[in-house]
Ligand SMILES: Nc1nc2c(ncn2[C@@H]2O[C@H](COP(=O)(O)OP(=O)(O)O)[C@@H](O)[C@H]2O)c(=O)[nH]1
């Protein structure tokens with residue numbers, strides 16, 4: 001299998017093709033993922049689709065073949081040019097948790113994840129926290145402060161989410177570029193702190 | 199809440215075969231990441247023979263490096279199709295690619311520092 005790693009086929013243009021970097025924005029439906037991607041992206045957020053063929057449980061009696069249905073998983077993303085050598089992509093996870101296939105693919109090689117939570121519906125972000133924790137992918141929790149939501153202290157949220165103490169929790173407003181930017185900076189610092197020493 | 203959905207080794211979801219004539223797994227592009235940068239080589243100018251309009255569109259769009267995801271969005275095609283088309287172009291020496299560093303590689307403190315510096319300057 002051909003590996004698309006940075007060092008094959010690479011004598012030409014090596015200084016002009018940037019290294020891509022990924023950050024994932026995860027969390028439950030309506031928590032502000034697309035909003036956050038859009039507020040820091042240098043391009044209007046783009047949407048793309050992956051087609052997945054879903055095998056049904058049964059075998060078709062007549063034909064003896066599995067029936068399949070095609071599902072479309074939408075993925076939105078934005079881009080930040082970091083330098084001529086680095087370009088950062090922000091990917092919002094697909095809305096439904098069951099598209100784990102897509103999550104795995106997004107997580108591969110990502111520097112980390114911002115898990116957005118809405119304090120009115122904390123449970124909608126449990127699956128995301130679980131996913132990144134189990135895979136030992138650096139993540140932070142960003143509490144998207146919706147106007148009408150009650151305010152909580154960090155330790156109340158930490159306890160409610162059962163997030164270990166080494167995982168940063170930040171308050172943010174996904175609509176504000178500076179606030180979203182600070183959440184990303186916090187994540188990158190956290191990812192650095194999790195690097196093996198030496 | 200059922201949190202077992204991602205632990206199955208192989209779930210009910212598999213990639214489509216029909217759309218790319220079964221070339222999904224064999225293609226050089228099969229493993230391209232959504233963020234992989236694709237760039238057209240200048241030396242590829244004269245090798246258009248046998249390329250489809252979609253190949254040529256990728257060739258044009260990637261005069262400046264673009265990600266697989268951006269190509270899919272701009273061309274309004276599924277990611278899987280873009281991967282196969284890019285695989286064809288890699289094999290023909292029309293484009294080169296650069297993928298995100300994988301975590302198994304050397305610690306990337308330098309990379310993270312570059313991202314941090316870039317974000318701080320925004
Ligand atoms: N008041 C408020 N509304 C927000 C905030 N972030 C997102 N929204 C709104 O919440 C809705 C859902 O946001 P969206 O980004 O689409 O959520 P997604 O499903 O996680 O992508 C949209 O109508 C947003 O305008 C926020 O920080 N404060």
Ligand SMILES: [Mg+2]
Nearest residue numbers: 033034076092
């Ligand atoms: Mg969304």
